Amino acid sequence: MKRKPVYVETTIHATLEKVWEYTQNPKLHEQWDLRFSTISLNGPQDEQPQTFLYEKHLGFGVSVTGTGAYRTRMMDERNERSSSLKFKSSHPLSFIKEGGGYWKYVKTNDHIVFQTQFDYEPKEGKGWAWADRLLFRPMMGLMTAFSFGALKTWLERVRTLGCYWREHLPIMEFVCCLPSSGYAKRLSLFHILLLIIAPDFGCFMPL
Template sequence: MVSKESKALYIEARIRADLDELWARTQDPARHRRWDLRFTEIEYLPRAEDEPQRFRYATRVLPFLTVAGTGVSAGEKERPDGTRTSALRFHSPHPLSLIAEGSGYWRYVPDGDGVRFLTGYDYRPRWGAFGAFADRVLFRPLMGWATAWSFDRLRLWLERGIAPERALLNWLTELVVRALVLTVCCTGLGLGPLVGLLGPLAPAVAFLCPLLLLVAISLALLMAPLSGTPAARRCLRTPPARVRAPRLLRTLENWS
């Protein structure tokens, strides 16, 4: 279903939370869409008792453009090794959706006082050679970042009680502050010729100001995000070993 040449995405977060609560906040569509940046809407569709769960998802790309798709999912809440698994297959018929179809899984692995929450997924882009290039250069890295950022937002919700909406506001505020610092500092670096107007203080100011401005620029660019701000960098983006998709995923092939 997906291209053999594509590079599957892998994201892992360690969350100090109860396994049942983590399961609830990831399996309930109303709570899932609150923390997952990739989706604007997620809703379950009617199904027969012996069928996997079908769902509809949508993402608002622009204020006037929403891309939607459908999928099917199944979960294993009780496994002999104590882990849990959720698998899904999805597709979008929308012509403006770069993703044509794909599949993926979530794994919940108890680990001491927390849970290793990880995902692996892949998809087939549309639009031919242009779509493959756009996916490799821009879209796939963006999807990896958005998944990792969302996992950390979920972690903050579970570990620290920071609501997803508040976490987003924290992130936007920090982003604006960093941008303002960079703007002010870069403007200050361009005012060097005016230092001569300070008379006797000019040599000292000419030495200290650029140094302080460069320090501020470095902090704005490189300083770690605040503890209450979601950050993709806190998640593992490379699998620790060879990873195999769960068998559960194969049971969905006839339903996708």
Template structure:
């Protein structure tokens, strides 16, 4: 898959399943979505379920799309799987269509939670370049950051809005470490550039190297490289694209 993110969350399987499969809860922690609205439901968190999503790209720009998802709660190995297909007919959306999955693997101290997904960009060659240089790295970072925000919610009961605010405060402090010495050169009495530049470099080093707060989300806590054995669950192949109806063929359960 194009994007892979993995984390370990010290919580029970049912709690994590509800926090990810319930649209109202997912939109609270998932930075990639501003709103998720169910369009149809055929079962208690299993699917297939159709939904509409909206993402605020800029303060004045919101793109929308639709998706369909399904889940498997009862698998032979004790793990669970959720699969997704999505698309957007909005010409302003760089993401035309895509698919992915979540896998929930119980461990002795919690759940190994991972995702893999990929998508097709629009806008031709220009869109492919923008995707490779900007959007795909941003999507990977946003997914990992969101997973860590979900971890804080499940493990420490820190509400997603509160952990976001703590992250913003921490980000502002890191930016200030770099900007303050440079700003001081233009404010009276004026810090000589001979001192300002080294101080700014030291501030940049501190901003990069100081570990994030344990109560604020950080993408660096997640694994971003897929293991050699990673592969899509069979459920994904049985899921019809959005707009093709909610019909899903029956397939044997993927034992992996």
């Protein structure tokens, strides 16, 4: 079964240095990216390749964990940069066995074109493959797109992440009283799934 990589692109009206900082700094990254709850580096941030541990909360106190490594590259420090990533997970609840991808930053006039593409191998077995194709991979694409939108809003409008989710997921308006710091990590995979398949129920789930 041929897999289709996940590709997302956005434009951000901010400096290249700022976009780079908010995406390469793990403590900032985990605040806007719905795919991760926590990201912990294993060494100094400037170490190459940099290895890390990641965790995604699924709800009910259950989390999926994995490991990864990435490298950064400065093709043209002022106009174009990139980072490549490899990741894997042996957790029994993880759809992902192993995978990889990249982030690319290109300065164009007054904005930055921020791109990502990644692919992964789901766990072995036809059941996992079909579940990935019909549910998990589309959800990963949606989470990535929403996360890029959150980053764009955060950098361009200097607004809280809670305001972004309120505008794009109106049924979650009640959560805007939560502190904006770490908002993305508060939204578990379980809640995201509920919001997709049963929004009228999902909006009542506590974060």
